[in-house]
Amino acid sequence: KPTTRSAAAPAVAPGPAPIAPPARNPASANASANTPISLSPQGDPAQPPTRMAATNPAQAAAPAGGGYLVQVSSQKNEADAQASYRALQGKFPSVLGPHSSLVKRVDLGEKGVYYRAFAGPFGTSDEAAQVCSSLKSAGGQCFVQRN
16 A cells, blocks of 8 residues: 555656746746836837837838828937827827827937937828928927938
């Protein structure tokens, strides 16, 4: 009978071993989920704009068809650039309301890194100029930029 008990013990021992690796996988998934959170505010500023374009398929696909953008804001971080565009959309809903936003990271060397908020993209410079002109007439500021 002691032989039977020792045979039962090895059968139980392998059972917990497979349970341990799946427990590690969620932990590493949580660690990788925390990584983008820490990167978004100030870590690697090159990644957030990429993610933004990837999370909005319309914006990701649109630049291929639109060669012009209307710059409406330039801020020191991505969150401020997004907030600025939303505020301008609220202030000028008839002009910016129907247009999607796009935020681009720009390294200006000694001046630092800025995040520019754009409306668009637009297929022609005339389309972009018309939106910018309407925004200026309504009291806003902007300029047209090639995408």
